[in-house]
Amino acid sequence: MTYVTEENLTDVVMKRWQDIDNPRLKQVMQSLIKHVHSFVRDIEPTEAEWAQAIDWLTRTGQISSEKRQEMILFSDVMGVSMLVDSINHRLPTGATPTTVEGPFHIPNSPDIANGGNMAEGAPGIPTYVVGKVRGLDGEPVPGALLDLWQTDGEGLYESQRDTSEPWMRGKFRSQGDGSYALRTVAPIGYTIPMDGPVGELVSSTNISHMRPAHIHFCVEAPGYHRVVTHLFQQGDEYIDSDVVYGVKEPLIVDFKKKSGGKTPTGETLNEPFYVVEYDFVLKKLAKAQAA
Ligand code: BEZ
Numbered sequence: 001m002t003y004v005t006e007e008n009l010t011d012v013v014m015k016r017w018q019d020i021d022n023p024r025l026k027q028v029m030q031s032l033i034k035h036v037h038s039f040v041r042d043i044e045p046t047e048a049e050w051a052q053a054i055d056w057l058t059r060t061g062q063i064s065s066e067k068r069q070e071m072i073l074f075s076d077v078m079g080v081s082m083l084v085d086s087i088n089h090r091l092p093t094g095a096t097p098t099t100v101e102g103p104f105h106i107p108n109s110p111d112i113a114n115g116g117n118m119a120e121g122a123p124g125i126p127t128y129v130v131g132k133v134r135g136l137d138g139e140p141v142p143g144a145l146l147d148l149w150q151t152d153g154e155g156l157y158e159s160q161r162d163t164s165e166p167w168m169r170g171k172f173r174s175q176g177d178g179s180y181a182l183r184t185v186a187p188i189g190y191t192i193p194m195d196g197p198v199g200e201l202v203s204s205t206n207i208s209h210m211r212p213a214h215i216h217f218c219v220e221a222p223g224y225h226r227v228v229t230h231l232f233q234q235g236d237e238y239i240d241s242d243v244v245y246g247v248k249e250p251l252i253v254d255f256k257k258k259s260g261g262k263t264p265t266g267e268t269l270n271e272p273f274y275v276v277e278y279d280f281v282l283k284k285l286a287k288a289q290a291a
């Protein structure tokens, strides 16, 4: 029997996890032990600091519920959610990249006809989003489902509004030529929830707690990879400091300001509006995956 010393402790623990049956669990636990031991050896916490860390993690779990996931928020602000997303969606150059889904998606959004408005009665600058869904070879993808959600022009999602009706979300379909068009209002940048342990942590630094203005999209079509992503407003003051590291360059789009007049959906507006043009480019699934 080898009894422990500060020097041999990591090896002793690694050996204990050497002969377990589940190979994936063994790989995950041995890597976790190696990295956590290395972290602790690196920072050499005092016992008071370690107790503070345990207390923080305990409160992060305790504040989480069906409606609130502080653990995911922790993963988000550490950049880990984006790392997991990137590892799981390695797409070729030219395909629309993915980014984090975030906590505000609500399933079963209303179906809205092409060109329709998903921001009826919402505050904000009218915004038309138009483009095509196509494959990497340029082929149009008709019948793709575009599921959208976003904040209104005051920075609030449906779950942050006192409403029983769907708010700032909708499902659209691409047309026979792959085109889609919709009306919404411009989103604005917003803060992640700051009233919990993650907010406490971020507040004790000079790190921004803001996300730049964005519209969430989930785009899917049979035979193609499903893409969960956002489009970000170019020029937003938080574009280079997104607290959850979600901004990828190809997802930054120009919200072209128009002073009024004919809109891309054929309406005439007597007020300023934005036009956003974006083509979603999907990668075909390998034959075995598509079957
Ligand atoms: C969001 O974009 O909705 C979001 C993503 C991660 C954390 C908080 C919000």
Ligand code: FE
Residues within 6 Å of the ligand: 102, 104, 214, 216
């Ligand atoms: Fe969001």
